[in-house]
Amino acid sequence: MRSNNTLKLIVTLSVIILLFAGIYFYEQSQSLSGPGEFELVIANENEEILHQETLAFDEGMSLYDVLRTHFALTCASNTYDPDPTCSASFRFFVNGSTIDGKIILGIEGETFEVMTDWDRTYLAIEVYQNGSYRLTTKGVNGYTLKDGERIRIIVTKVSGW
Amino acid sequence: MVEMGIKTKHVKDVALIAVLAAVLFAQQIALSFIPNVSFTAFLIILYTRLLGFKKTTMIVVVHVIATNLLSPFGPVLPLHIPSMLIGWILIPVLLSTVFKNLNSVWGLSLFGFFFGFVYGWMFIPVSVFLLDIPFMEYFLMDLIFELIMGISNFLAILWLYEPMHKFLSHQLHKYYQ
Numbered sequence: 001m002r003s004n005n006t007l008k009l010i011v012t013l014s015v016i017i018l019l020f021a022g023i024y025f026y027e028q029s030q031s032l033s034g035p036g037e038f039e040l041v042i043a044n045e046n047e048e049i050l051h052q053e054t055l056a057f058d059e060g061m062s063l064y065d066v067l068r069t070h071f072a073l074t075c076a077s078n079t080y081d082p083d084p085t086c087s088a089s090f091r092f093f094v095n096g097s098t099i100d101g102k103i104i105l106g107i108e109g110e111t112f113e114v115m116t117d118w119d120r121t122y123l124a125i126e127v128y129q130n131g132s133y134r135l136t137t138k139g140v141n142g143y144t145l146k147d148g149e150r151i152r153i154i155v156t157k158v159s160g161w
Numbered sequence: 162m163v164e165m166g167i168k169t170k171h172v173k174d175v176a177l178i179a180v181l182a183a184v185l186f187a188q189q190i191a192l193s194f195i196p197n198v199s200f201t202a203f204l205i206i207l208y209t210r211l212l213g214f215k216k217t218t219m220i221v222v223v224h225v226i227a228t229n230l231l232s233p234f235g236p237v238l239p240l241h242i243p244s245m246l247i248g249w250i251l252i253p254v255l256l257s258t259v260f261k262n263l264n265s266v267w268g269l270s271l272f273g274f275f276f277g278f279v280y281g282w283m284f285i286p287v288s289v290f291l292l293d294i295p296f297m298e299y300f301l302m303d304l305i306f307e308l309i310m311g312i313s314n315f316l317a318i319l320w321l322y323e324p325m326h327k328f329l330s331h332q333l334h335k336y337y338q
């Protein structure tokens with residue numbers, strides 16, 4: 001009985017250590033890199049490119065920080081209405097911890113503007129990999145920018161509309 | 162006299178199902194601030210081994226309805242309710258068929274660990290085919306949550322199954338006397 005409990009204890013500690021080690025190394029691999037540059041493509045729902053530019057980012061900057069620096073953003077308020085002040089935050093679970101993230105509804109540059117309403121359309125963030133765009137698994141605050149990659153923000157219809 | 166006995170047993174069964182479903186619901190709500198950590202799989206495994214397939218399935222049905230109607234955090238997407246129901250019912254189904262003879266605590270712990278992944282996969286068809294979420298992105302993002310659920314199931318069963326089985330079987334014996 002005692003040896004069985006000892007074995008349980010050893011297995012439990014091993015599993016917990018492995019879990020935390022896994023989360024630690026995963027977080028390390030996902031930590032913000034930089035400084036660097038990435039190519040930003042903004043497209044409408046027909047995949048027509050409205051804007052294309054190479055942007056620089058510093059260490060610790062999120063995609064949201066970079067977009068905020070270069071464009072006028074419209075974010076979602078707590079009721080998902082357009083909010084140009086981007087004051088509302090949404091709590092997301094990213095890399096084992098929660099972050100206060102933003103939801104971007106619209107982006108306005110000098111020569112273009114995209115706007116979504118969250119109900120029928122939204123801005124999807126995609127990364128170019130192996131010859132095609134792949135949806136990122138994280139939002140504008142949680143996505144880890146990598147030097148030299150291409151990111152496309154595209155107006156996307158919500159399923160069913 | 163015999164008929165009275167059967168009726169009394171049925172009343173006791175109904176009361177027991179309600180109480181055990183309430184326990185299942187309460188612990189899930191109490192632990193819902195930690196993503197994918199709960200004693201739900203452990204309790205359903207315990208119920209299956211003590212009460213059998215039918216009663217456990219009824220407890221699961223009550224639990225899923227209660228979670229979706231009464232949770233202070235709001236219901237899950239209605240489209241996900243069948244996935245949730247099938248996912249939890251899979252435990253009594255598997256433990257009454259394929260793993261009928263699985264009774265050791267280590268075996269059940271491993272079952273709980275792998276079930277953490279299987280439960281997560283139950284939500285893939287609706288997410289991919291009806292909500293248009295890309296399969297690979299969904300699969301990869303969910304793996305960490307499935308791992309957390311698997312480990313919490315494993316540890317809960319490893320440490321609590323034997324004492325709770327002993328305690329509850331004793332209580333059930335007294336209850337049906």
